[in-house]
Amino acid sequence: MPENTQQFAQNIAHTLIGDEAAHPAQPLIQMQGIRKSYYIGQPNELEILHGIDLTVYPGEFVAIVGESGSGKSTLMNIIGVLDKPTAGEYVLDGVNIHDADDNDLAAIRNRKIGFVFQTYNLIGRQSALKNVELPMLYAGVPAGERTRRAKEWLDRVGMAERMKHQPNELSGGQKQRVAIARAMVNEPALILADEPTGALDSQTSRVVMNLFHELHEKYHKTIVLITHNPELAEECQRVLTLRDGLIVGERKGTGERAAF
Amino acid sequence: MALTSVKSNKMRSLLTMLGIIIGIAAVIAIETVGNSMTGSVMDSMSGMGASNISVTVTQKSSSSTSGTSQGVRLRRFMDSQPSDSDLITQDMMDDFMATFPTQVDHIELSQQVGDGTIAKYGEPTTTIKTSVSGANAATLENLGADSQILYGRWLDDEKDAGRRVACVSEKFVEQAVGGTAQEAIGKAVTLTINKNLYTFYIQGVYKYTEEDYSSMFGGSDDDSIQTNFYIPLDVAKSIVGAGAGYQSITVVANGGSVNVTTFVDTVGDFFASYYTRNDSWTASASSLASLLDSMSEMMSTISLGISAIAALSLLVGGIGVMNIMMVSVTERTREIGTRKALGAPASAIRMQFITESVILCLIGGAIGIVLGLGLGAALSKAVGYTARPSLAAIVIAVGFSMAIGVFFGYYPANKAAKLDPIEALRYE
Numbered sequence: 001m002p003e004n005t006q007q008f009a010q011n012i013a014h015t016l017i018g019d020e021a022a023h024p025a026q027p028l029i030q031m032q033g034i035r036k037s038y039y040i041g042q043p044n045e046l047e048i049l050h051g052i053d054l055t056v057y058p059g060e061f062v063a064i065v066g067e068s069g070s071g072k073s074t075l076m077n078i079i080g081v082l083d084k085p086t087a088g089e090y091v092l093d094g095v096n097i098h099d100a101d102d103n104d105l106a107a108i109r110n111r112k113i114g115f116v117f118q119t120y121n122l123i124g125r126q127s128a129l130k131n132v133e134l135p136m137l138y139a140g141v142p143a144g145e146r147t148r149r150a151k152e153w154l155d156r157v158g159m160a161e162r163m164k165h166q167p168n169e170l171s172g173g174q175k176q177r178v179a180i181a182r183a184m185v186n187e188p189a190l191i192l193a194d195e196p197t198g199a200l201d202s203q204t205s206r207v208v209m210n211l212f213h214e215l216h217e218k219y220h221k222t223i224v225l226i227t228h229n230p231e232l233a234e235e236c237q238r239v240l241t242l243r244d245g246l247i248v249g250e251r252k253g254t255g256e257r258a259a260f
Numbered sequence: 261m262a263l264t265s266v267k268s269n270k271m272r273s274l275l276t277m278l279g280i281i282i283g284i285a286a287v288i289a290i291e292t293v294g295n296s297m298t299g300s301v302m303d304s305m306s307g308m309g310a311s312n313i314s315v316t317v318t319q320k321s322s323s324s325t326s327g328t329s330q331g332v333r334l335r336r337f338m339d340s341q342p343s344d345s346d347l348i349t350q351d352m353m354d355d356f357m358a359t360f361p362t363q364v365d366h367i368e369l370s371q372q373v374g375d376g377t378i379a380k381y382g383e384p385t386t387t388i389k390t391s392v393s394g395a396n397a398a399t400l401e402n403l404g405a406d407s408q409i410l411y412g413r414w415l416d417d418e419k420d421a422g423r424r425v426a427c428v429s430e431k432f433v434e435q436a437v438g439g440t441a442q443e444a445i446g447k448a449v450t451l452t453i454n455k456n457l458y459t460f461y462i463q464g465v466y467k468y469t470e471e472d473y474s475s476m477f478g479g480s481d482d483d484s485i486q487t488n489f490y491i492p493l494d495v496a497k498s499i500v501g502a503g504a505g506y507q508s509i510t511v512v513a514n515g516g517s518v519n520v521t522t523f524v525d526t527v528g529d530f531f532a533s534y535y536t537r538n539d540s541w542t543a544s545a546s547s548l549a550s551l552l553d554s555m556s557e558m559m560s561t562i563s564l565g566i567s568a569i570a571a572l573s574l575l576v577g578g579i580g581v582m583n584i585m586m587v588s589v590t591e592r593t594r595e596i597g598t599r600k601a602l603g604a605p606a607s608a609i610r611m612q613f614i615t616e617s618v619i620l621c622l623i624g625g626a627i628g629i630v631l632g633l634g635l636g637a638a639l640s641k642a643v644g645y646t647a648r649p650s651l652a653a654i655v656i657a658v659g660f661s662m663a664i665g666v667f668f669g670y671y672p673a674n675k676a677a678k679l680d681p682i683e684a685l686r687y688e
Contacts, residue, residue: 080601082682106603106604109602110602115602121598121685125264125265134599135603138603139603186603
C-alpha cells in the first residue's frame with residue numbers, strides 16, 4: 001500500500017473513532033448535486049442521475065425505492081464508492097470521495113462500507129468462515145483475530161453451526177446471513193443492502209429483515225436499503241423515492257413490518 | 261486460497277500443466293543421463309589414470325597426401341594398415357624418454373594377441389577363454405592398485421624376453437588350473453591361439469578384481485569370466501607375426517611435474533616430427549582428459565539441442581497457462597467484483613492470480629522433475645550407467661517453473677486487477 005493510502009486509511013480510522021463521538025450530528029453521507037453520465041462525449045451520451053441531494057445521519061435506517069430504470073443501481077454504486085460521480089460533491093464520513101484514487105476507494109469500501117447483495121456473492125469453494133474473514137484479510141487483520149471475529153459474527157447471525165460449510169451447501173437465507181456477517185465484520189460505518197431479500201422466499205426474507213432491524217437497533221448501524229418493494233421500505237425510518245434519476249419524494253416509514 | 265481453484269479443476273489444471281511437465285521432464289531426463297554418463301566415464305577413467313597419453317600412428321588426412329595418385333591413395337584406404345617402417349620404434353621412445361626425463365613417468369606397451377582357449381577335461385568337457393596380450397613390465401606394474409601380484413612376480417622386460425611365461429589372475433587359476441594360487445606358480449598351461457597350441461609356465465598370479473576395464477562397456481555376455489593372460493611382449497609379437505614397432509603406445513606423464521592437458525600437444529608434436537616425410541602416416545597424441553573434454557562437449561551439444569526443444573515446450577506450456585488463467589479470470593469475474601467491493605486493492609487481486617499461476621507451474625514443474633528423474637534413471641540404466649540426478653538441473657527447473665508462472669500469469673492477473681468492480685459484479 002502506498003504511503004499516501006496508508007495516511008488516508010489512518011484519517012478514516014481517526015474520523016471514525018474520534019469525530020463520530022464528538023459530533024453525533026455530523027452526517028455520514030452528504031451528497032450534493034450528484035450527476036452521473038455514461039458515454040461522455042459520445043453521441044449516445046446518457047445522464048442517469050440528474051442531481052441528487054442526499055443526507056444520511058449516523059444510526060439512520062433509510063430505504064431508497066424506485067422502479068427499475070430509475071437510477072437505483074447507479075446511485076447505490078456511487079454511495080458504495082464503487083463508482084465516482086460525474087459531477088457533484090460526495091462526502092462519506094468526513095472523507096471527500098473526489099480526492100480519492102482507486103486504492104483509496106478500495107480502502108474506503110473495506111473499512112467504511114459493508115455490502116449486502118441480492119445474489120449474496122459469496123466466494124465459491126470457500127467455507128462460510130473464510131468468506132467472512134475476507135474483508136479483514138484485505139484490512140490486514142492478523143489471522144487469529146480474523147478467525148475470532150468471523151466466528152463471533154457468524155454466531156450473531158445464527159450461522160455458527162455451519163461455518164465450515166461451503167456456499168453451495170447452504171440455503172439462500174443462510175447464504176444471505178453469512179453475507180451479512182461478512183458485511184459487518186470490519187465494523188463499517190454504513191451497511192449498504194441492494195435488494196437483500198430479492199431472491200428469498202417470504203419466510204427467509206422476514207428472517208433477513210429482522211436481522212437488519214437487529215443490526216440497527218442493537219448495534220446502531222447506519223443502513224441504506226435499496227429496494228423496489230414499497231412494503232419493505234415502510235419498515236425503515238425514512239423512505240426516499242427515486243424516479244428518472246431524481247429523488248422525488250421523502251417521507252417517514254410507517255415502521256410496519258412487511259408480512260411478505 | 262490459490263490451491264482450491266487448482267484442486268477444483270484437476271483435469272483442466274493437469275492438461276494445462278502438460279507443456280510444463282514435458283518441458284521440465286525432458287530437461288531433467290537429459291541432464292540426468294548426461295550427468296550419469298560423464299560421471300561414470302570420469303570415474304572409470306580416473307581409475308585408469310588421467311595422466312595417460314596415448315600416442316597412435318594414424319593416417320594422414322587426404323589433403324596432405326595430395327601428391328600421391330588416386331590409385332595409391334585408394335589402395336592405402338583399402339588396407340589401412342601401416343607397414344613396419346611406419347610404426348613407432350624403440351629408438352623413438354628412447355629419444356623421447358631422453359628428451360623428457362622428468363615429465364614422463366614411463367611408457368606402457370602392449371600387444372593384443374586375441375582369445376586363447378583351454379580345454380578343461382571333465383563331464384562335460386568345457387573350454388575356458390582368456391584374453392591373451394603381451395605387455396611390458398611398466399604396463400603390468402601400473403595396472404592399478406587393485407591388480408596386485410599375489411604370488412610369483414610380474415614379467416620382466418629383459419629376463420623374460422622370449423620366454424614362454426605368463427602372469428594370470430587368481431580367477432584363471434581357479435577355473436583353468438585348479439588348486440591354490442600359490443601352488444599354480446611354475447605350472448604349465450596349454451592354450452589354443454588361432455588353432456595353434458602354445459604352452460606357458462605361470463610365473464605370477466595377480467589379484468582378480470571385478471571392476472575391470474571391460475565392465476565399463478556393460479561387461480562380457482559370457483558366463484565364464486574372461487580375464488587377462490599376460491605374456492612377454494616379444495613373445496606376443498612373434499605369435500601374431502608383428503614387427504618390432506608399435507602402432508600405439510601409452511605415455512604415462514608424471515602428473516606431479518607436468519600439466520597433462522598441455523603436455524599432450526608436446527608429445528604429439530614430438531612423435532609427429534618423425535613422420536614429416538612420411539606420405540600417408542603420422543603420429544598423434546590424445547589423453548583421457550582430452551577425450552573427456554570432447555565427450556562433455558558432445559554431451560553439451562546434445563543437451564543444448566534437447567534444451568531448445570524443452571524451451572519450445574515450456575513456451576507452449578506457458579502460453580497454455582496464460583490461456584487457462586484468462587479463462588479463470590473470465591469465469592471468476594463476479595468473484596473479482598465481489599472481492600473489489602469488499603475492499604481488495606488491485607494489487608491484492610493481481611497477487612492472487614499470479615500466485616495461482618505460479619502454483620500451477622510449480623506443480624507442473626514438480627511432476628516434470630519426478631517424471632524426468634524416472635525417465636533419466638531408466639535411460640541411464642538402459643545405456644549401462646548408474647543414474648546420477650543433477651541437482652543443479654532440479655534447482656534451475658524449479659526456478660524456471662516459477663518464472664514461467666510469473667511471466668505468463670502477469671497478463672491475466674493484471675487484467676483481473678484492472679476490472680471495473682461494477683462491470684464485474686454485474687457479470688453473469
